[in-house]
Amino acid sequence: MGIELDAYSKVSHSRFYYSQKGFTLIEIIVILAVISILVAILTPTVLKYIDEARDDRAKEDVKSISAMINDLIKDTGQYPGNKLESGKTFLCGPGTVGQAGWGSSTTCEDLANHLVTNSPGTTATSDDYPSSGRFRWKGPYLTNLAEDPWGNAYQINASTLVGGNTSVTWVVSAGPDASFQTSTSSTSLSGDDVGVRIK
Secondary structure: OOEEEEEEEHHHHHHHHHHHOOOOOHHHHHHHHHHHHHHHHHHHHHHHHHHHHHHHHHHHHHHHHHHHOOOOOHHHOOOOHOOOOOOOOEOOOOEOOOOOOOOOOOOOEEEEHHHOOOOOOOOHHOOOOOOOOOOOOOOOOOOOOOOOOOOOOOEOOOOOOOOOOOOOEEEEOOOOOOOOOOOOOOOOOOOEEEEEEEO
């Protein structure tokens, strides 16, 4: 009886020992190689989808800003270009400004002053859009005004957005390269810029 138990004990101990055996070095290398191949295959596809998603978001943002500018004009009967602070020629959202040919820290007025709060131009309330009457500011027109997907500011060459002015007005993002290829007077977009022409 004692001998049988000892033999059983040795067999079960032996099975336990072999069942606890880990991966061999070759198996680990093969698994890592397979994972590396999958990452190499999938990374370009994933990056492509990320780039497309950023581009799509920028396109939707410029359309939304353009629509809200048009609503502001329709509601107030006034053009943002007439409400710019002295020396300012662009309306800029949050994010980096200063790309060549467009707004800079000295020529940009905060777009939120027109679409989020009724405080265009200087701090004087006389510059505000009307707050009562048939034509009045009915904002906020946007509640989440953000930088473009690449960290830059959406910009509007708003000095042309005045009554009777026939010059082109854009809502535009500099795109992935953060550099404007479209000039403020262009009638079509250039390079990787993302924009909507208001007029």
